[in-house]
Amino acid sequence: MNTTVVWILALVYLVALALELTRIWFRSSLRGAALVGVVLGGLIVHTALVGYRWVALGRDPFSSTFDWCLLAAWALGVVYLYLTLYHPNNPLGIFLLPLVLVLVLAAATVASQVPFAQAQEAQILATVHGLSLLVGTVVVFLGLATGVMYLISAIWMRRMHRPVRLLRLPSLEWLQRITTRCLLLALVCLSLGFVTGLVLSQLRHGHVDWSDPVVWSSSLLVGWLAAVAVFILVYRPARQGRKVAYLTLASFVFLLIALWAFWSTPGHVGKLPTLNGSAPEGSDQLTWGRRYTRGSLRFPLPRRKLGYDSPGGL
Amino acid sequence: MxxxxxxxxxxxxxxxxxxxxxxxxxxxxxxxxxxxxxxxxxxxxxxxxxxxxxxxxxxxxxxxxxxxxxxxxxxxxxxxxxxxxxxxxxxxxxxxxxxxxxxxxxxxxxxxxxxxxxxxxxxxxxxxxxxxxxxxxxxxxxxxxxxxxxxxxxxxxxxxxxRVSVPSVAVAEFAKQIFERFDDKQLLVIGAGEMAEETLRYATDEGARHITVVNRSWDRACQLAQRWNGQARPWEELLDALAQADMVISTTGATEPIVRLEEFRQIEPLRYQRPLLILDLAIPRDFDPAIGDCLGVYLFSIDDLQEVCRQNLQERQRELPTAMAILEEETTQFMAELNRRATGPIIHQLKQDWHQVKEEELARLFNKLPHLDQRSREEIRYAFHRLVNKLLHPPLESLRDHAREGVPHGLLEALKKLFQLPE
Missing domain, CATH: 3.30.460.30 (Glutamyl-tRNA reductase, N-terminal domain)
Known part of the structure; x- marks a missing residue:
């Protein structure tokens, strides 16, 4: 049932994207209201789905890759709705809604519904870890959208000697401000997520496995963001114009590498310690800090709480 | 009429x-x-x-x-x-x-x-x-x-x-595409002509507060600066002012560029690649076009602005049929209302006369039938009232129908004569 709802959500966001794209061809006084109505309706369904899985199924909102993708898409959708209400004349959806769609489609197709393993003794730390990584990812996605808008507007104006008329983009100053804030917020959130991941790994295993692709790709991402922050603070021109946009695009690439490492590393997707020590297929782990190995952990969690008794059948 | x-x-x-x-x-x-x-x-x-x-x-x-x-x-x-x-x-x-x-x-x-x-x-x-x-x-x-x-x-x-004027397009479509707000921006005006002042008007409408005027004539620079609560600077300080500016409006009558690439290169390090919008509204151009390739510089000439004005005017022309349809509809509605109002006094007079006759006849009838109780009197009064209204309805409806097409002068005259209504 959940997968069906996710497909419906994808359809709703696709309709919203189509409505946004019609801005290229014609003006309409009704489109704004229709757009807000469609997205609001989609977000209500989206919220209900996330809430249902959180409350009714006893799942954390980011307890599996499926939930994580859904929640990230929801957050981006809320950001989009907010920006649309405050900037009704700007086609922000053309840049933001594809990202929302990618996350929703990822949830519908490749993401697993089997929950990550969670340690009862480090529940708060694990929540901080998951939440900060989620916010950091959403912020990088938003920065990508504003950065791309900045580059399109700036390059068009310099080459064509006039503003983009087909799409009325926000001012360069606003785009630059949002992109810079996204970069700095991403640094804070992803660093926090990374550090808490390391601490979790240290607590559980007494050491951090730096050869793990997830660990080194995450450290690469955080290191890059830190370097960007230092670059921006030390070198004043780096705070201006296209440099910020290019830095955000690069950050997005580093994020993609980290996400790819997380999804493609068998230890992170597909292993979950069970009550008797065995790991069922398709279970994930939350922590980026260290890979769990089959039977290495025994979390006495109730089956209802973990919910892995019905993989893929929710 | x-x-x-x-x-x-x-x-x-x-x-x-x-x-x-x-x-x-x-x-x-x-x-x-x-x-x-x-x-x-x-x-x-x-x-x-x-x-x-x-x-x-x-x-x-x-x-x-x-x-x-x-x-x-x-x-x-x-x-x-x-x-x-x-x-x-x-x-x-x-x-x-x-x-x-x-x-x-x-x-x-x-x-x-x-x-x-x-x-x-x-x-x-x-x-x-x-x-x-x-x-x-x-x-x-x-x-x-x-x-x-x-x-x-x-x-x-x-x-x-x-927008279809160069100054308004310069601010509304070019400047606002680069800057979100103007109250914290340094606006440099080079030259003190009409075009500069008009552009300045639009910029201050958007919130520009920090205005610097540079002109070869110190007196004219001071006058313009005073009118817009800005400050005037001598011509020799043009490059210094340019280093601090966020937006430049240049409209001098110089026959050669007043800022060349080499001169701009001198102040470029001082700007730290901060965005600089240059609206070069002068002919011949005041800024070397090569400056437009420098980092953070958005240089637009009067031709760029006029092209946008032309496109905007074309867009307005495309809206013309829709606008005219609205005006036709409003005119039709207004004329119908106006014509209806023209028939108003005659209708009022006619109703008044007929109801006066009704009241006179009712008074005569009630005098002859003094034994009638109050309820019977009310019933008779109501019947007379309905009779008058029913008799008046067809001519008044015809009058209203004709009023939709224009003032029905012929019908009005006929009614006046037939029912001996006063002018």
């Missing part, structure tokens, strides 16, 4: 228009003198740079002022030959006059299609007529309807949204 005589940029050369134009004080005098000459008629004078229009209206046929009388009045007021003036004026009456006023108020008859200032000028002309007591029921209705129609056009089309 509404009459209009006037001249505009469409059909009259400026030499004639300026001789017929009214200052606000002259318009007031003209209206007062019109009221003395034609006390039963209503009048409004609309005088702008591009048009002089004189509207009159009267409810009764006897009070109507003809086009010839209106032209003669205008000619006498300005001390011109009436015959010469009459040939230069366009003339409209009734629906044509109403549609013309609606078109003017919506800015669709303006030299720059869709310019919004004309609506305020129409409103001012109407308010002046109200103050001079020359506005009456018809002019109240028609001018209020014109302003409403203009608002509809403004709300339901994008004809006013696209």
């Amino acid at each position: 509404i009459h209009l005589v006037g001249c505009s940029h469409h059909n009259t050369p400026v030499e004639i228009r300026e001789r017929l134009a009214f200052s606000p004080e002259q318009a007031r005098c003209a209206l007062e003198s019109f009221r003395q000459e034609f006390p039963q008629a209503e009048a409004v004078v609309l005088s702008t740079c591009n048009r002089v229009e004189f509207y009159t209206a009267a409810e009764s046929t006897a009070a109507v002022v003809s086009h010839e009388q209106m032209a003669r009045f205008l000619a006498h007021f300005h001390g011109l030959d009436p015959d010469a003036v009459f040939g230069q004026l366009f003339r409209h009456s009734g629906r044509e006059a109403v549609l013309h006023l609606f078109t003017v108020a919506a800015g669709l008859d303006s030299m720059v299609l869709g310019e919004p200032q004309i609506r305020a000028q129409v409103k001012q002309a109407y308010e002046l007529a109200c103050r001079c007591d020359t506005a009456g029921p018809i002019t109240h209705a028609v001018f209020q309807a014109a302003l409403k129609a203009a608002r509809r056009v403004s709300n339901e089309t994008t004809i006013h949204r696209k």
